[in-house]
Amino acid sequence: MARIEITTEACKSCSYCVISCPKQCIEISDKVNSKGYLYAASVRPEDCIGCAMCAQICPESAIEVWR
Amino acid sequence: MAEEKKVYTRTKGIIEGAVSGFCPGCMHSTIHKIIGEAAEELGQLDNLVRVEGVGCCGLGQFYVTCDETIAAHGRAGAVATGIKRSSPNSLVYTYQGDGDLAAIGLAETMSAANRGENFTVIFVNNGIYGMTGGQMAPTTLVGMKSTTTPGGRNPEEHGYPMHMSEILNQLTAPYYIERVSCDTPQHVIAARKAIKKAFQYQLDGKGYSIVEIVTSCPTNWGLDPLKSLDFLREKMFEEYPLGVFRDEGKKLK
């Protein structure tokens, strides 16, 4: 199964990963990191195909991907 | 079940654990990432030397792992000339905004390109002076508001947007000129490829390359990151179409 890991401390809540995921499995959560940003979180992880589109677009290099 | 493999790893070109100083949605950080990835793919991370312009790129000094120096505003082309000529085996790139490269540094930019200096220029065109709070740049679009053009850029008073890739393409010496963006995963991949190609040309001694990245400044455009993508695609790409302007390496067979 494919999966992603988000370094939440690096996330700045831009939503670029959210709109780039072809499987809609990332959302902006209601949790805040130490910089005050609502960070992105993996949702419905079983749908993830490991395409790494989210990681490619993430400006903050906050996403790593396994497949 | 097959064993899982890591298919995307944060580049070693960025300091481990560092969080960039760039604003949310700013593609300066994306560009720092893909420069690291391109150099890493070429096995050149330890050989990479960065000459930084003055602008928001200054935040990159706390973010990248390569050796670097910061040139006086606009003079990166001259500084990189000196570094590359005295250390010809280093992989040297300048990282410059549109204010740095196309306004105060225009003479150095044109002169280094005209000499066909063997380094790579990463030109980040966001149509504004980001660092200093959103003043008009030579690249600001007609009608676009900035702190120095509060009524929008008026060509009669402020001139027209300057297209640096097209202007540099008038010179004989440059080897490779391409304009890319980072607004979609596909464009990020293409931008990384362009940077990698430019680096490879430099390693092969081919001379001057410039990769222009048309990007955004969500903060000084006054738009949230997603809206800044719309403006980028609807307005910036219209004025600054993406594409290859010159690729001398493609001509050879």
Ligand SMILES: Cc1ncc(C[n+]2csc(CCOP(=O)(O)OP(=O)(O)O)c2C)c(N)n1
């Ligand atoms: C000699 C000199 N003049 C002016 C400045 C002020 N200044 C700092 S950055 C900058 C423009 C930056 O704009 P750009 O190159 O487009 O970079 P961005 O922040 O948009 O990425 C200016 C005018 C300076 N630092 N030095």
Ligand code: SF4
């Ligand atoms: S790897 Fe692909 S499918 Fe999985 S979260 Fe990222 S974009 Fe979505």
Ligand code: SF4
């Ligand atoms: S693209 Fe990166 S910084 Fe932006 S919301 Fe997603 S994880 Fe956070």
Ligand code: SF4
């Ligand atoms: S001011 Fe603009 S260019 Fe500078 S980091 Fe913020 S969004 Fe990026």
Ligand SMILES: [Mg+2]
């Ligand atoms: Mg700028």
